[in-house]
Amino acid sequence: MSSRTVSRRKRVVRKQEASEFRFTREDVESISQALGESDKLKAQRMAAWEKFESLPMPSTSDEPWRRTDIRGLDLDRIKLQASGKTPVASELLQPLVAESHGALLVLRPGHAPEFQEEENLQEQGVVFTDWATAVREHAEILDRTMDTVVPAEDGKFAALAAAMSQEGVLLYVPAGVRLQQPLHSIFWAPGIDAAFFHRVLIVLERGASAVFFHETASPTENEGQTVHAGIVEISVAEEASLKFVEVQNLGRHVWNFTHERAKVAREGRLDWIFGAVGSQLTKTFSDLDLTGQGAEGRFSGFYFANERQHFDHDTQQNHLAPNTMSDLLYKGALVDQSRSVWQGMIYVAPEAQKTDGFQANRNLILSKKARADSIPGLEILADDVRCTHGATVGQLEDLPIYYLMTRGFPREEAERMMIDGFFAPIMERIPFDGVRERFRGMIEVKLGN
Amino acid sequence: MTDILEVKNLHTSIDGQKILKGVNLIVREGEIHALMGPNGTGKSTLANVLMGHPSYEVTKGQILFKGEDLTEMATDERARMGLFLAFQYPVAIPGVSVANFLRQAINAHRKARDPEYKGIPIPEFRKLLKEKMDLLEMAHEFAGRYLNDGFSGGEKKRAEILQLATLEPSIAILDETDSGLDIDALRIVANGVNTLSGPDLGVLIITHYQRILNYIKPDKVHIMLDGQIVESGGADLAQHLEEQGYDWVREKHNGKVKG
Numbered sequence A: 001m002s003s004r005t006v007s008r009r010k011r012v013v014r015k016q017e018a019s020e021f022r023f024t025r026e027d028v029e030s031i032s033q034a035l036g037e038s039d040k041l042k043a044q045r046m047a048a049w050e051k052f053e054s055l056p057m058p059s060t061s062d063e064p065w066r067r068t069d070i071r072g073l074d075l076d077r078i079k080l081q082a083s084g085k086t087p088v089a090s091e092l093l094q095p096l097v098a099e100s101h102g103a104l105l106v107l108r109p110g111h112a113p114e115f116q117e118e119e120n121l122q123e124q125g126v127v128f129t130d131w132a133t134a135v136r137e138h139a140e141i142l143d144r145t146m147d148t149v150v151p152a153e154d155g156k157f158a159a160l161a162a163a164m165s166q167e168g169v170l171l172y173v174p175a176g177v178r179l180q181q182p183l184h185s186i187f188w189a190p191g192i193d194a195a196f197f198h199r200v201l202i203v204l205e206r207g208a209s210a211v212f213f214h215e216t217a218s219p220t221e222n223e224g225q226t227v228h229a230g231i232v233e234i235s236v237a238e239e240a241s242l243k244f245v246e247v248q249n250l251g252r253h254v255w256n257f258t259h260e261r262a263k264v265a266r267e268g269r270l271d272w273i274f275g276a277v278g279s280q281l282t283k284t285f286s287d288l289d290l291t292g293q294g295a296e297g298r299f300s301g302f303y304f305a306n307e308r309q310h311f312d313h314d315t316q317q318n319h320l321a322p323n324t325m326s327d328l329l330y331k332g333a334l335v336d337q338s339r340s341v342w343q344g345m346i347y348v349a350p351e352a353q354k355t356d357g358f359q360a361n362r363n364l365i366l367s368k369k370a371r372a373d374s375i376p377g378l379e380i381l382a383d384d385v386r387c388t389h390g391a392t393v394g395q396l397e398d399l400p401i402y403y404l405m406t407r408g409f410p411r412e413e414a415e416r417m418m419i420d421g422f423f424a425p426i427m428e429r430i431p432f433d434g435v436r437e438r439f440r441g442m443i444e445v446k447l448g449n
Numbered sequence B: 001m002t003d004i005l006e007v008k009n010l011h012t013s014i015d016g017q018k019i020l021k022g023v024n025l026i027v028r029e030g031e032i033h034a035l036m037g038p039n040g041t042g043k044s045t046l047a048n049v050l051m052g053h054p055s056y057e058v059t060k061g062q063i064l065f066k067g068e069d070l071t072e073m074a075t076d077e078r079a080r081m082g083l084f085l086a087f088q089y090p091v092a093i094p095g096v097s098v099a100n101f102l103r104q105a106i107n108a109h110r111k112a113r114d115p116e117y118k119g120i121p122i123p124e125f126r127k128l129l130k131e132k133m134d135l136l137e138m139a140h141e142f143a144g145r146y147l148n149d150g151f152s153g154g155e156k157k158r159a160e161i162l163q164l165a166t167l168e169p170s171i172a173i174l175d176e177t178d179s180g181l182d183i184d185a186l187r188i189v190a191n192g193v194n195t196l197s198g199p200d201l202g203v204l205i206i207t208h209y210q211r212i213l214n215y216i217k218p219d220k221v222h223i224m225l226d227g228q229i230v231e232s233g234g235a236d237l238a239q240h241l242e243e244q245g246y247d248w249v250r251e252k253h254n255g256k257v258k259g
């Protein structure tokens, strides 16, 4: 692989103990007040704050954090602030399909959201809006659904994001409404020494369907550190169907923590695609709960790390009802001195008979100093199930490269072709050309072309 | 001008083990040569050394192609100059469809000739691919499958000839393309090679059976034994081998082959 030299201030300063965030109860109260939250929402937020305060900072002696050390994050410098003025990178704004988006929502912490709508969503009773508007105009939806999927108890950062989020996206699709055009939102958060929070809440009522693409991104800053913590909550009701594509493309100064969870009810379908290329360090917990008979979830991950990036993805496929199907495929490539961790678990509850659960993680190591850890797991309490899991960490092999070179491809192109081929099964799961192009572009960037 | 591949006194080793011990061979465009010999005598080694496989070391001798010395040239450059190898054991390229692969391979060749080349237009490529697949009696769905990934032995060999047909090299080496083919597949592949051969293509067919030579008439037949070409002759030499086996060759050359 090509090598690059990047000189930049050291981002990792080792300390004995992780420092603590400097936020206060007053910060949380003023966020709630600025949004004009209902009593219920405010109470939930304050409860999350209390939860946050009661939990210690995660450390490598906690099992889920064993391979991810956050002591290099210097929280003394991190403060609440509006995001910087750098405009949204133009490639993020490209339409997802040839013609258009159904709607595009751009969120920038501390600034007014921008919204463009192509399809008339309101007429169909669909809500696709920023958090402040959701709190003001759709409190009943939030009251009913928020925090029911990702409870603040999920962890220190889930509690933090629940307490501190002022930005977010609400997508609500009423029963029976089948949206044609994909919806698109971007959380764009430039800034140094900042903490940014946001949440995404997706609710599909019975028989509804939607395709939604959400990107969390920021430009890389040459100095300093920034924290992002987020929550993604997805509720797919009976017979509803959601395709959700998420991309994490944060700047290299960002330490990113998210808790994401989807609940899929009887005969519901979720196709969840996750792409991660940005941040200095990412720790993501993604859970898929199949709560009703016949629910299905397909869970695809794409990651590509370089330099000293560290990605840690924890996934959990919970089969809680009979006849459910989950299919997880996470594929990642690593160059330079980057590192990835994937730890996955399939859980099958005693009553979840006739379940199919698949889980595979494949890693492609493209340089000597890169490293991937892949830890699959099964916990099966039912007896009539079909579960498979597989984890591999490999390198580009010489023989296919030679074979391709005998067809006239220079070595770099041959390697590129193998890498594209490696990711092809994920690309095929991506619903639109525009997004596939974005993913291809990310590979280009990572390979330094 | 006729393109010529000329191998002069070629010696190679792998991990210090001598395998080719002075091979001499000339293949011109328009000619069909057969290289025969028992297993393990160095036929595939010769094919791979001609393509520049990085594991083999040329310790002595020369490979000349179109008047240029290939010995130090990278594999991909040799390929773009017009040398092609149909592998004895084709390699799977997961995630890359036959069509996508062939389109990019054509582009790699054309771009090397013209750096401004923008890539083959899709309709032109589709037409070309259809034509070549029809020649090899391949179902068009084949184009969408990942190259050699889960292919049967016969499908792999056919896919090699499809690549040969698409890339239009001036010299093609077919390493045991006939092995693992049933009689129908052998006929189709041989017809394909016959259709492609002509004044612009030279072919070196490596085989240890004479079976394929019932379908493709060689101009010359060579016998390799222990890293050297020990006999060369016309098509009748293959016939003779079929009847007599290799024992007479061994007896005749026993002890003459230099170690």
Ligand SMILES: Nc1ncnc2c1ncn2[C@@H]1O[C@H](COP(=O)(O)OP(=O)(O)O)[C@@H](O)[C@H]1O
Binding pocket: B014, B015, B017, B019, B037, B038, B039, B040, B041, B042, B043, B044, B045, B046, B055
């Ligand atoms: N990669 C390799 N490493 C070590 N020995 C090899 C390698 N490739 C070939 N050989 C040896 O070289 C000799 C010739 O092999 P090969 O060229 O495959 O013969 P053929 O194609 O005529 O059957 C054999 O003795 C084989 O064991």
Ligand SMILES: [Mg+2]
Binding pocket: B043, B044, B045, B088, B175, B176
């Ligand atoms: Mg051989």
